Amino acid sequence: MATITFLYKDLLQYTEAIFQKLGSTPEDAALAAKVLLSADLRGVDSHGVARLSGYVRLWEVKRVNATPNVQILHQTPSTATVDGDSGLGLVVAPKAMQIAINKAKQVGTGWVSVQNSNHFGIAGFHAMMALEEDMIGICMTNASPLVSPTFSVERLLGTNPICVAIPAGKQPAFVADMATTTAANGKLEILQRKNLEAPIGWIQDANGDATTDAHALKNGGALLPLGGNREQGSHKGYALGAIVDIFSAVLSGANYGPWVPPFPAYVPMPTNMPGKGIGHFFGAMRVDAFRPADDFKRHMDQWIERFRQSRTIQGQDKVLIPGDPEREMEEVRLQQGIPLLHPVVEDLKSLAQRFDVEFPSHNS
Amino acid sequence: MATITFLYKDLLQYTEAIFQKLGSTPEDAALAAKVLLSADLRGVDSHGVARLSGYVRLWEVKRVNATPNVQILHQTPSTATVDGDSGLGLVVAPKAMQIAINKAKQVGTGWVSVQNSNHFGIAGFHAMMALEEDMIGICMTNASPLVSPTFSVERLLGTNPICVAIPAGKQPAFVADMATTTAANGKLEILQRKNLEAPIGWIQDANGDATTDAHALKNGGALLPLGGNREQGSHKGYALGAIVDIFSAVLSGANYGPWVPPFPAYVPMPTNMPGKGIGHFFGAMRVDAFRPADDFKRHMDQWIERFRQSRTIQGQDKVLIPGDPEREMEEVRLQQGIPLLHPVVEDLKSLAQRFDVEFPSHNS
Numbered sequence: 175m176a177t178i179t180f181l182y183k184d185l186l187q188y189t190e191a192i193f194q195k196l197g198s199t200p201e202d203a204a205l206a207a208k209v210l211l212s213a214d215l216r217g218v219d220s221h222g223v224a225r226l227s228g229y230v231r232l233w234e235v236k237r238v239n240a241t242p243n244v245q246i247l248h249q250t251p252s253t254a255t256v257d258g259d260s261g262l263g264l265v266v267a268p269k270a271m272q273i274a275i276n277k278a279k280q281v282g283t284g285w286v287s288v289q290n291s292n293h294f295g296i297a298g299f300h301a302m303m304a305l306e307e308d309m310i311g312i313c314m315t316n317a318s319p320l321v322s323p324t325f326s327v328e329r330l331l332g333t334n335p336i337c338v339a340i341p342a343g344k345q346p347a348f349v350a351d352m353a354t355t356t357a358a359n360g361k362l363e364i365l366q367r368k369n370l371e372a373p374i375g376w377i378q379d380a381n382g383d384a385t386t387d388a389h390a391l392k393n394g395g396a397l398l399p400l401g402g403n404r405e406q407g408s409h410k411g412y413a414l415g416a417i418v419d420i421f422s423a424v425l426s427g428a429n430y431g432p433w434v435p436p437f438p439a440y441v442p443m444p445t446n447m448p449g450k451g452i453g454h455f456f457g458a459m460r461v462d463a464f465r466p467a468d469d470f471k472r473h474m475d476q477w478i479e480r481f482r483q484s485r486t487i488q489g490q491d492k493v494l495i496p497g498d499p500e501r502e503m504e505e506v507r508l509q510q511g512i513p514l515l516h517p518v519v520e521d522l523k524s525l526a527q528r529f530d531v532e533f534p535s536h537n538s
Numbered sequence: 539m540a541t542i543t544f545l546y547k548d549l550l551q552y553t554e555a556i557f558q559k560l561g562s563t564p565e566d567a568a569l570a571a572k573v574l575l576s577a578d579l580r581g582v583d584s585h586g587v588a589r590l591s592g593y594v595r596l597w598e599v600k601r602v603n604a605t606p607n608v609q610i611l612h613q614t615p616s617t618a619t620v621d622g623d624s625g626l627g628l629v630v631a632p633k634a635m636q637i638a639i640n641k642a643k644q645v646g647t648g649w650v651s652v653q654n655s656n657h658f659g660i661a662g663f664h665a666m667m668a669l670e671e672d673m674i675g676i677c678m679t680n681a682s683p684l685v686s687p688t689f690s691v692e693r694l695l696g697t698n699p700i701c702v703a704i705p706a707g708k709q710p711a712f713v714a715d716m717a718t719t720t721a722a723n724g725k726l727e728i729l730q731r732k733n734l735e736a737p738i739g740w741i742q743d744a745n746g747d748a749t750t751d752a753h754a755l756k757n758g759g760a761l762l763p764l765g766g767n768r769e770q771g772s773h774k775g776y777a778l779g780a781i782v783d784i785f786s787a788v789l790s791g792a793n794y795g796p797w798v799p800p801f802p803a804y805v806p807m808p809t810n811m812p813g814k815g816i817g818h819f820f821g822a823m824r825v826d827a828f829r830p831a832d833d834f835k836r837h838m839d840q841w842i843e844r845f846r847q848s849r850t851i852q853g854q855d856k857v858l859i860p861g862d863p864e865r866e867m868e869e870v871r872l873q874q875g876i877p878l879l880h881p882v883v884e885d886l887k888s889l890a891q892r893f894d895v896e897f898p899s900h901n902s
Binding site: 248249250251252253255280281282283285287310323324325326327328330338340348350352354355356357373375378381382383400401402405406407409410411412413414416417419420421424425426427430431432448449459460461463464465469470473474476477480481484485486487488490492493494496 | 612614615616617619644645646647649651674687688689690691692694702704712714716718719720721737739742745746747764765766769770771773774775776777778780781783784785788789790791794795796812813823824825827828829833834837838840841844845848849850851852854856857858860
């Protein structure tokens, strides 16, 4: 599909201006734009600026508060429960992660569970905030129900991603950022747009049978937990998604399971919701809370180098370290710009017009 | 395969006596026996009393110290690094988990990384210690390399299990205890004994090709990370196994990746080992460090009840909550006894003779 390429800094400025028009403070708008665009830079196109009008629609129906008072409801020296006050997850999440980091500075680790938030972009951004502090960063979030537990035909879990970011020395950091499903919903959307079949193990139909129909979700189907089916370990993917849901929402007082509010503003809200908004969970662990940071980094370098040097199966030239593809994509896109699909560009242009914001010229 | 059934309390007494003969203190021997037998009770037969003679052989070659001085090397209010002093993991692990629990009592959470340990039985036992304190328990360990990362033909990771145990109110606790591979090695061993084929996605051959040959591991093959292949998400299982390895060993100063010492005492030790023994990682989080424990438990009950009531696919009568099968097995085996295979019984009898310990009579 044809794309048009824009410079990162131009899209950042544009996005920041839109968030300001929604009423965000300049600081919050800058933060939200940076978090949102980090997805485009890292190649997670489904979670980047393409979603901007989705956030605007949540603001229109008053599900997003542009001036949230993000505050701690309850805390101990190593933990906090945070109320996101219905703010953009793009703003609530980095503030909550900063609380985790501050606690880790004091007592070694910090753990923050968040209620009353919204979609926070990519988990990787928030977890990676820990890296510059020589900390391991952990980030997870629940999401609206698209996934069936093993043996279920109901959708009870979101794609519930987990990110763990681990600093190294000379080597780039280890950053595993993954949905707890076989495939992220964004990958399925690409197949849907191209009318291609999905591999077996990604989705099931309304009866719970394996299917390759990429459109099955629209007809009562569901995404499958990592593993795909029981014999291939889907009960483990289901357990991982469940853990993310419980840490993010049962600990914090957010909604969980089938009650998590949907991202599309036109989808009706669930009834009898047991909590507030969606939930996230953040962790920060100082590596020098366990051993001297230099020792840790030297061994982390050795770990990474040994895995990189592994002999490969035929047809593959290297074993990847988690985070390699996204980091390489970020280097390319910072230089060459971010390619956007035509429909996304049209959507962003109409937002620009509506909010009287300048739309950037494309880069080529 | 025919089995002989023994009462739990008889096997416990026998196992305790064997550990005492190795030189363990009465307290440590009782603890080690309880941890080891918890695997048999919960139906994880590969990790129970069948391994007793394996532990004895490690003691024979002086890789297990029967009287370890388990001590904290480094700590902060919420963390500790523990030296297992080459003790039985069955003793080191619950002591390290207790340190995590004690820290959680003080500052909300506790996180302990352990070096210089040995195989610790099932992860579930240690994580579940947190439940009676109204804490979430987390436990992981690395293990000798049997698993190839995605695109690799080398074995660089162990089956590296993760357990997360979460307390509930009226409902039994949520306990997810899983290898980060598609299938645990114990399940493969069952297929090998019965000369059955393995499902695709469990193992690869020496060239890295998918195979159903359950004996492929003996011929240079490897277990596969959860997901099985790249298209089915094996890079996520690889990342999970890697995170377990790094938390357990790079944080603590234990051996990691291909350098983790093998469980069988006859397998030569790796050369140029970068650390000490194998590594574990433990976490404990007080639920009331986030919200009142009663609120948490009420919502956890609602979470569990909603998932249990899910409509099922044809041919399955219920959606399981992680931990259900093991808990049901424990109830049965506490009453009816633990069935052991004939070769295991013969092995235990010869240990009894050698150490002049009474062997229990079977229960039927």
